[in-house]
Amino acid sequence: SNGYVNDNIFFYFYFETLSKERRLDTIWLENVITPGLPDVLISNITTGILKASNQFAPDSSDYQKIETNEMGRFRILMRNIAPIEGSPTFRLKATLYGDISKFDVYHTNKAGEYVDLNEFINFGYTNNISNYNAMNNWPEDYLTLYVVPKSIATSGDKIIIRYEFSLYDNPGVYDVVFITNQLVKPRVSVVSLPSFLNNVTIYVGKYQSVFGVFAISNLDNVWEQFVLRGTQSNPSGWNVSFFTNSTDISSSVLSSSGFTTEVIEGGSLGVIYFRITNTSELVSGTTNTVLVDVRSKKNTNVSSTLRMDVVYVDAIADIFVKGEDIDNSQIVGFNTIGGEITNKIEIYETNFYRVYLSNSINAGSSVRFVVSVESNYSPLFITKFYDENNNDITSLVFSSNYIISLSAGESKYIWVSRILTNTNSLVSSGFHTYLRLSMNTYDVQNNIYDTIVLRDVVVDPKVDVRSASALDNIYSFTSYSDQGKSLRTFKNIATTVYLGVYNVDNVRDEFYIRASGSRGVWSVKYYDLNNNDITESVVNGTYITPTVDRNSFYVIKTVIKPSVEVNPSDVFEQIVEVWSAKNTLRKDYITNRVSIESMFIVGSVKDKKDRRNIPKPIVEVVDPYGVKVVVEGDNDGNYSAPVYPVIGGLYKMKVDAKGYVGVMTNIYFEVGTNVVNFELVGMNMSDDKTDVRIFPNPTESRKGGSVVYAVNKPSYVNVAVYDLKGKLIKRLVRDERKEKGVYYVIWDGTDENGAYVNQGVYVLVINNGEEVVVKKLFIK
Numbered sequence: 087s088n089g090y091v092n093d094n095i096f097f098y099f100y101f102e103t104l105s106k107e108r109r110l111d112t113i114w115l116e117n118v119i120t121p122g123l124p125d126v127l128i129s130n131i132t133t134g135i136l137k138a139s140n141q142f143a144p145d146s147s148d149y150q151k152i153e154t155n156e157m158g159r160f161r162i163l164m165r166n167i168a169p170i171e172g173s174p175t176f177r178l179k180a181t182l183y184g185d186i187s188k189f190d191v192y193h194t195n196k197a198g199e200y201v202d203l204n205e206f207i208n209f210g211y212t213n214n215i216s217n218y219n220a221m222n223n224w225p226e227d228y229l230t231l232y233v234v235p236k237s238i239a240t241s242g243d244k245i246i247i248r249y250e251f252s253l254y255d256n257p258g259v260y261d262v263v264f265i266t267n268q269l270v271k272p273r274v275s276v277v278s279l280p281s282f283l284n285n286v287t288i289y290v291g292k293y294q295s296v297f298g299v300f301a302i303s304n305l306d307n308v309w310e311q312f313v314l315r316g317t318q319s320n321p322s323g324w325n326v327s328f329f330t331n332s333t334d335i336s337s338s339v340l341s342s343s344g345f346t347t348e349v350i351e352g353g354s355l356g357v358i359y360f361r362i363t364n365t366s367e368l369v370s371g372t373t374n375t376v377l378v379d380v381r382s383k384k385n386t387n388v389s390s391t392l393r394m395d396v397v398y399v400d401a402i403a404d405i406f407v408k409g410e411d412i413d414n415s416q417i418v419g420f421n422t423i424g425g426e427i428t429n430k431i432e433i434y435e436t437n438f439y440r441v442y443l444s445n446s447i448n449a450g451s452s453v454r455f456v457v458s459v460e461s462n463y464s465p466l467f468i469t470k471f472y473d474e475n476n477n478d479i480t481s482l483v484f485s486s487n488y489i490i491s492l493s494a495g496e497s498k499y500i501w502v503s504r505i506l507t508n509t510n511s512l513v514s515s516g517f518h519t520y521l522r523l524s525m526n527t528y529d530v531q532n533n534i535y536d537t538i539v540l541r542d543v544v545v546d547p548k549v550d551v552r553s554a555s556a557l558d559n560i561y562s563f564t565s566y567s568d569q570g571k572s573l574r575t576f577k578n579i580a581t582t583v584y585l586g587v588y589n590v591d592n593v594r595d596e597f598y599i600r601a602s603g604s605r606g607v608w609s610v611k612y613y614d615l616n617n618n619d620i621t622e623s624v625v626n627g628t629y630i631t632p633t634v635d636r637n638s639f640y641v642i643k644t645v646i647k648p649s650v651e652v653n654p655s656d657v658f659e660q661i662v663e664v665w666s667a668k669n670t671l672r673k674d675y676i677t678n679r680v681s682i683e684s685m686f687i688v689g690s691v692k693d694k695k696d697r698r699n700i701p702k703p704i705v706e707v708v709d710p711y712g713v714k715v716v717v718e719g720d721n722d723g724n725y726s727a728p729v730y731p732v733i734g735g736l737y738k739m740k741v742d743a744k745g746y747v748g749v750m751t752n753i754y755f756e757v758g759t760n761v762v763n764f765e766l767v768g769m770n771m772s773d774d775k776t777d778v779r780i781f782p783n784p785t786e787s788r789k790g791g792s793v794v795y796a797v798n799k800p801s802y803v804n805v806a807v808y809d810l811k812g813k814l815i816k817r818l819v820r821d822e823r824k825e826k827g828v829y830y831v832i833w834d835g836t837d838e839n840g841a842y843v844n845q846g847v848y849v850l851v852i853n854n855g856e857e858v859v860v861k862k863l864f865i866k
Contacts, residue, residue, distance in 0.1 A: 122166040122174030124261045126251035131159040131230075138263045140167070147264040151308065151384050158233035158267040162193075164251050175254040177206040178229075183246040188239035189267065191247065193229050201229060208254055233267040242307035242352065244268035272382035273305035274312055276392045279357070280424060282557070284392050285757045288362060289399045291447040295363040298423070300392055301557055302380055307352040311383040314358065315344035319375040323366040324396060326376055329359040339378075346383060353556050353582065368398040401453040403536040404446040405525040407439050419538045421446060426539040439502040439540055443525055445492035452493040454528040457500070458486035461521045462569075467542075469521065472501040489528055504542060520569070548672035549597055550588040550639075551664040560584045563639045570676050574683045577730070580647035583678050587631060587664050588639040595634060596667040599642065600627030601660060607649045608658040608680075614642055630667060646680050654684030654728045685731045687753070687760045691723040691741055694765035699723035703743040703764070710735035733757055740832070745769060747781050747792040750832045769828050771796050776859050778805060778852040780833070784864035788842045790835030793850060797824045801854040805831065807863065808849050815843060835865070 127138045128148050138146040152158045164178060180203035182191060193201045201207065233245065245267055252260030278286045278300045290296050304310050316339040318326060328339045330347075335358075338345035350356045362376070374396045382388040406419035407427050419425020420442075429437050445453055461469065471483045479500065482488035490498060504521065519542050526535040552566030555573060559565040566586040575581040587597050603625035604610045612624040620642065623629035631640045646658060658680045665673040691703035703719040710732045719725035729737065735755050739762060742748035746766035753762055767781045771794055778795040785791040795805055805819035816838055818831045835842050848863040 120168070120174075120253060120256060120259050122168045122176070122253060124176050124251040124253060124259065125165050125167045126178070126249055126261045126263050127163040127165075128249075128263050128265055129161040129163060131161055138261075141261045146262065147266070149266045149268070151270045152233065152235060152267055153270060153272070153385065154235060154239075156235075158231075160231040160265055162229040162231060162249060162263075164228070175208055176251060177208045177254050177257075178249065178251050179203060179206045181248045181250070183248065184266075185239070185243040185245055188236055188243045188269070189245045190232075190234040190236060191245065192232050194232070195229055203229075231265065235269045239269045240307075241269055241271040268308060270308045270310070270384060271306055272310060272385045272388040274310075274380055274382055274388060274390045275303040275305055276378060276380045276390045277301055277303070277557075278392060278394070279557075283757070284390065285395075286393070287395045287397060289397050289402060290362060290364050291399060291402045292367055293364055294402065294447070295361055296396075297359070297361050299357050299359050300378065301355045301357050302347065302350065303355045303557060304350040304352055309349045309351050311349055312347045312356075313344040313381050313383055313386070314339050314347065315342070315379045315381075316340050317377050317379075319377075320372070321374060323364060323368045323372070323398070324374045325361075325363040325365050326374075326396075327361045327363075329361070331359075344379075344381075355557055362394075362396050364398060370398060370400045372398040400447060401527055402446040403455060403525045403527060404444040405441065405457075405523060405536045405538045406444070407441045407523075407538050407540065417442070419536075424537050424539075426541060428541040434505065434507060436503055436505045437540075437542055439504075440499050441502055441523060441538065441540075442497050442499045443490055443492065444497035445494060447494045452491050452496075454489055454491050456486060456526050456528045457483055457488045457490065458524045458526070459483050459521060460524070462519055466506060466519065468503075468505040468507055470501075470503045472503075474499060476501070502540065504540070506542070548589075548591045549595075549664055549666050549674050550590055551662055551674045551676050552586045552588065553662070553676055553678050554584045554586065556582045556584075558584070560586075560641060563588055568676070571678045573678070573680045575646075575648065575680060576683050577648055577652045578650045580645050581680055583644040583646065583660065583680075585642050585644060585662055585676075586639045587634065587641075589634040589636055591636060591666075597631045597634065597640070597664050598627060598667060598670075599624055599629050599631065599662070599664050601625065601644070601662045602658075605658070607652045607656060609647045609649070610658075610660070611645045612642055613645070627663075644678075648680075648682060652682055654682050654730050657681045683731055684728050685755075685757075685759060686726050686728055687737070687739070687755075687762055688724070688726045689761050689763040691719060691725065691743060691764045691766060693746075694767050700743045700746065700766060703741055703766075706740045706742075708738040710737070729755075731755060731757075741766070747794050747830045748832060749781075749792050750834065751789065767792075769794060769830070771828050773798055773827050776852060776854055776857055778850050778859055778861055780850060780861075780863050784866045785835070787845050787865050788835055790833040792830050792832050793818055794828065794830045795819075795852050796828050797826055797854065799854075800825050801856070804851075804853045806851050807833065808851060810847060810849065814838065815848060 123141065125141055127136060129136045130148055130150060132150065137148050148160065150158050164176065166174060193203055195201050231247065247265045249263050250260050277284050278298065288296055302312055316328065318324065327334060327336045329335060335345045347356050376394040376396060378392040380390050404421060406417050406425060408417045418427040443455065443457065470478065471480045473479050479488050492498065521540040522537055524535055524537045550568065552568045553571045554560050554566045555571055563586055571583055573581050573583065587599065589595050601612065601624050602610065611619065612621045614620055620629050634640050644660065646660065648656065660678040662676045663673060687707055691700045692698065693700055700723045701721045703723060703725060705717050705719060705725045705727055707715045707727045707729055709729050711730065713730060715727050715729055717725055717727045732755055737753050737755055739753060740748060740750040741764045743766055746768055749764060749766065753760060771777055773796045775798050776796060778793065780791045780793045782791055793805060797803055801824065802821050803819055803824045804821060806817045807815040809815055816833060816836065818833055837843055843865060845865050848865065850861045850863050852859045
């Protein structure tokens with residue numbers, strides 16, 4: 087132990103014999119008299135928190151997250167806490183651990199001068215504290231630590247700095263502290279489950295409740311907490327509640343301060359449950375928009391928003407099912423959006439399902455619904471549908487013409503039979519097929535629908551490979567999809583797909599895995615769950631799994647990343663093949679698709695005068711990144727322009743057609759397909775005389791219009807907009823040489839400084855050097 091001059095140390099020993107046998111033990115004690123006792127503390131300059139007071143304090147470390155353009159700053163405080171006066175010499179050294187090459191680390195003294203702590207440097211302190219409990223006598227000197235991430239650093243990289251403060255003459259007397267700085271790049275996504283959309287519509291009837299769940303995904307590599315804030319646009323008649331498991335967090339979520347989640351690990355997600363209840367009768371179509379804003383606690387500028395449009399309706403479609411081999415009380419899909427039931431099926435075996443169709447509204451008149459079906463691998467099955475009276479309705483269902491009337495609260499059912507008849511190569515180990523039934527309102531055009539999936543699994547499998555995304559529970563094989571994942575990502579942003587290899591045999595086995603490698607603008611890496619890079623062997627088909635127990639599965643991770651050169655239409659198909667090492671004929675396959683998050687702007691172009699379609703219009707779209715897309719419409723004037731989506735971003739559009747005045751407009755991109763229709767005006771202007779006009783007139787503020795002008799002979803032309811006082815607003819054509827003809831130029835409604843002009847009356851002026859024509863222009 088460490089002592090001080092004139093200090094006493096007392097030891098107490100207690101002995102007890104546990105048997106009659108003789109016991110002998112020895113304790114050696116070493117007492118060292120020292121002239122001082124070092125104590126090093128750390129103060130986080132950003133938070134102001136002081137830690138590590140007293141030698142080997144339990145809080146002798148600090149941790150801080152920093153972003154790319156952020157600096158970690160700490161103050162290193164040193165003192166002599168010996169209770170008597172003395173003049174010992176101390177020394178301090180900093181040792182770096184972790185991703186040292188990814189950070190710049192430097193220290194300055196009180197005067198701002200650089201201090202090198204790679205080796206020990208000496209300090210001398212005289213401590214005048216007369217009482218051990220008097221802790222306010224701080225030394226005059228201190229050091230300041232600065233940590234700056236380099237450009238090569240990536241999220242998750244961290245650096246640890248160990249400070250050792252010791253006596254110069256007796257290095258065994260020391261104190262230590264640790265400071266950790268970790269680079270983070272907070273990113274978050276909030277989506278509704280199971281749709282994985284951040285903009286959903288929920289239909290609720292009178293006095294009904296709808297339950298749901300949404301996922302908060304931490305898209306960074308480092309753990310983070312997030313703050314949820316919920317708002318309602320029209321809360322009258324609604325009760326909105328939020329839960330984590332069984333804990334009601336509604337008051338926090340709906341408050342101004344919000345609700346802070348528990349820690350969500352990097353690449354993982356947390357789920358929040360919600361319940362929306364109608365509390366009073368409303369007009370059909372009344373909407374309450376619930377916005378859930380999720381922000382990073384580290385950086386509140388990083389956010390994602392879930393929009394739920396809650397609509398009061400007069401009908402609720404509810405389709406649910408049970409297989410005949412399931413207890414009558416166990417139904418799937420009842421009173422929930424979507425649902426799925428899975429049954430095994432053998433060759434030439436028939437599976438029966440009773441599918442219930444219900445209008446689960448509490449009150450209201452009878453409503454008609456239509457039933458439709460979608461299936462994969464349908465040639466393998468004979469599928470039949472029957473109503474309650476055993477009438478064959480197969481053709482009606484497959485043609486989406488089976489219509490049924492249901493009053494409020496009424497339910498009816500149909501029979502579904504599926505016979506597996508085909509034994510071709512598609513029916514391999516673990517083969518799955520689905521039949522998706524949809525129930526939609528027939529007369530009410532508000533897209534009220536529900537779906538149920540009937541999934542049949544062919545038995546006698548030996549190996550089963552499935553895939554999951556980062557949003558799924560990768561430790562539960564039931565969360566993996568056997569139909570492959572269709573994922574969407576952004577340019578230069580990686581997405582993760584997990585491959586689960588399931589041993590369905592009754593004996594242990596090993597399995598070979600072969601999967602697609604990097605191609606073109608797509609980079610692909612494979613890792614086991616210990617993060618060992620196994621890419622080369624997986625791509626070559628030589629990777630073999632460890633031994634997998636029966637009814638167990640093995641997981642590998644795929645990281646798929648498109649480069650910045652990727653186009654909106656690019657798609658990467660990951661083909662995965664797995665076979666048993668014991669029987670190589672027992673194989674299973676799966677295909678995952680990763681596409682770029684691209685959406686479409688669509689519309690039509692018509693003649694404003696006679697409303698006829700203008701053939702082959704040219705449409706130009708410039709996205710917020712400056713990327714230009716030019717498409718030609720069809721003979722009916724319809725166009726479809728694929729664009730890289732920036733939700734809420736400004737897109738500049740221009741449309742032109744032969745013989746017409748082109749127009750330009752701006753739109754703010756929304757989720758889904760954006761529809762923008764155009765009406766063009768023909769160039770109905772003679773070039774026999776100099777003239778100018780704008781379409782439309784009046785034009786709208788902040789939109790401008792198309793200025794058409796005629797030149798009656800070759801000349802240099804000026805076209806400009808003035809106010810009524812003669813002040814120049816915007817010069818549109820400046821001394822341009824024009825031949826005889828009709829031309830147009832688009833004015834965006836701004837002045838020479840780029841600011842939008844106010845509403846009012848302005849004039850258009852064309853000057854060809856010999857004559858001047860003036861026309862009035864109205865902005866409303």
